[in-house]
Amino acid sequence: MVDMLLSMKRPAVTGSIFAALCVLAAAVVIGLVGVARAAPTSPNILLIVTDDQTINTLNVMPRTRRRFRLEGTQFKNAIDTTPLCCPSRASILSGRYSHNTGVKTNADAPLFNQDDSLQRYLQDTGYKTAIFGKFLNDWNLDVSPTHWDSWAIWDNGPHYSFSTSTPTVCEPEAGEVCMNENGVKKPRPSGVYETSVVASEASTFIDSTEGNDNQPWFMYLVPTTPHSPFTPETKYASAPIPSFTASPNYFEADRSDKPPYVQADSEDPATVQADRAAQLRMLMSADDMVEQVFQKLDAANETRDTLAIFMSDNSYLWGEHGLEAKPYPYTYGVKVPMLMRWPGHVAAKTVDPRFAANVDIAPTAMQIANATPPTPMDGRSLLQPSTRTRWLAERVGRNGGPPLWAQTRTNSVEYTEYYDDVTGQITFREYYDLNSDPWELTNLLGDGNPSNDPSPAEISGLSAQLASDRACTGVTCP
Numbered sequence: 001m002v003d004m005l006l007s008m009k010r011p012a013v014t015g016s017i018f019a020a021l022c023v024l025a026a027a028v029v030i031g032l033v034g035v036a037r038a039a040p041t042s043p044n045i046l047l048i049v050t051d052d053q054t055i056n057t058l059n060v061m062p063r064t065r066r067r068f069r070l071e072g073t074q075f076k077n078a079i080d081t082t083p084l085c086c087p088s089r090a091s092i093l094s095g096r097y098s099h100n101t102g103v104k105t106n107a108d109a110p111l112f113n114q115d116d117s118l119q120r121y122l123q124d125t126g127y128k129t130a131i132f133g134k135f136l137n138d139w140n141l142d143v144s145p146t147h148w149d150s151w152a153i154w155d156n157g158p159h160y161s162f163s164t165s166t167p168t169v170c171e172p173e174a175g176e177v178c179m180n181e182n183g184v185k186k187p188r189p190s191g192v193y194e195t196s197v198v199a200s201e202a203s204t205f206i207d208s209t210e211g212n213d214n215q216p217w218f219m220y221l222v223p224t225t226p227h228s229p230f231t232p233e234t235k236y237a238s239a240p241i242p243s244f245t246a247s248p249n250y251f252e253a254d255r256s257d258k259p260p261y262v263q264a265d266s267e268d269p270a271t272v273q274a275d276r277a278a279q280l281r282m283l284m285s286a287d288d289m290v291e292q293v294f295q296k297l298d299a300a301n302e303t304r305d306t307l308a309i310f311m312s313d314n315s316y317l318w319g320e321h322g323l324e325a326k327p328y329p330y331t332y333g334v335k336v337p338m339l340m341r342w343p344g345h346v347a348a349k350t351v352d353p354r355f356a357a358n359v360d361i362a363p364t365a366m367q368i369a370n371a372t373p374p375t376p377m378d379g380r381s382l383l384q385p386s387t388r389t390r391w392l393a394e395r396v397g398r399n400g401g402p403p404l405w406a407q408t409r410t411n412s413v414e415y416t417e418y419y420d421d422v423t424g425q426i427t428f429r430e431y432y433d434l435n436s437d438p439w440e441l442t443n444l445l446g447d448g449n450p451s452n453d454p455s456p457a458e459i460s461g462l463s464a465q466l467a468s469d470r471a472c473t474g475v476t477c478p
């Protein structure tokens with residue numbers, strides 16, 4: 001909050017900041033005497049998480065830009081600590097790193113502890129909670145998620161559902177996409193693009209809460225856009241997209257410095273470009289969804305009383321280093337779009353350079369809701385001054401795909417280790433001097449030139465730091 005306060009100049013805004021601090025101070029006092037109910041003044045919390053949206057894609061989302069960038073703060077150095085769907089979603093909802101959630105792969109949804117989650121703590125504090133979209137990959141839709149007052153959840157899959165049966169029977173083999181809506185398994189509405197289903201569910205939920213302004217709500221909107229299959233909405237199937245500018249590491253010419261799995265990867269630039277085009281068009285529908293939800297909030301007079309966050313569950317490489325998709329420990333494989341707005345409380349038209357992360361979302365929500373988990377979360381509230389000088393990103397489990405890895409990074413150095421699945425031994429290291437090599441073109445530990453290597457002392461220091469961070473909990477985490 002202090003960083004944001006400093007960036008605010010207008011007296012009117014300063015006044016509302018002061019009011020916000022009074023509310024927060026009052027909330028802290030209430031917390032001390034053990035009354036754990038959300039004050040009527042607690043803001044709503046709207047969390048929108050897209051699926052596989054890479055950074056630098058807001059150019060196709062003008063309404064989202066207006067709502068979140070012109071009227072809010074953009075975190076330009078935000079990351080997902082494990083850049084893969086299910087582990088990242090578990091980290092978002094728990095405020096904990098993958099090594100602490102136990103959700104290490106996309107098959108680990110059953111390991112997610114719903115009783116140690118944002119939705120649980122907010123509900124306990126008096127928030128009405130709702131989720132619409134993708135909860136966790138491979139979640140058994142015969143099982144209802146807990147600690148939600150209202151929900152409609154589904155998994156990755158087609159973005160359109162085409163129903164041929166009765167509305168209460170779900171037949172995936174007939175082209176229907178199944179969802180669990182408030183405990184009833186049924187097909188998603190036929191012929192309706194998925195982002196419109198999310199918007200419609202959100203609208204119904206907002207209507208249902210209008211009668212009780214004293215109860216704040218937490219609404220988690222999780223469209224699977226722009227995840228594969230790469231099917232844009234019909235109306236955007238041929239929509240113009242921004243021209244492509246290849247970054248210096250686009251299909252990196254010399255990958256002899258890279259780990260063996262990168263050197264062995266052979267993507268097709270034509271496929272990358274086709275997927276990029278489709279994903280950008282899919283994001284146009286996500287932009288519609290964002291605007292529809294905000295228009296609904298405007299009509300309900302709730303926009304100013306809502307802290308809203310927009311982000312992606314993980315990034316997605318479009319040919320950088322010759323790679324496509326995830327989960328890769330390179331800048332655009334780890335960084336994600338992340339923006340936050342709360343009129344009068346979070347600075348508008350502001351770019352925040354701090355290291356922000358998916359594990360910070362839950363602590364941020366905890367702070368404004370005056371909710372306290374029994375053990376400290378790993379992340380930090382984004383409304384507090386940040387002391388984070390490095391980030392930790394990690395891939396701690398796998399069922400196929402790239403090897404296990406972990407990365408520590410400052411503003412000037414990126415250091416990554418790869419590990420053997422069984423022994424945990426380090427199998428490869430990457431070190432980039434980000435000041436001279438921001439595009440990660442020359443791994444100084446893999447370029448065959450010993451004269452430019454970092455000192456053994458520096459490497460052992462980074463390695464020890466990484467070992468410590470990979471075992472961190474709560475306040476010991478970066």
Ligand SMILES: [Ca+2]
Nearest residue numbers: 051052085313
């Ligand atoms: Ca994802």
Ligand SMILES: [Ca+2]
Nearest residue numbers: 254255441442
């Ligand atoms: Ca290279």
Ligand SMILES: [Ca+2]
Nearest residue numbers: 444449450453
């Ligand atoms: Ca070297």
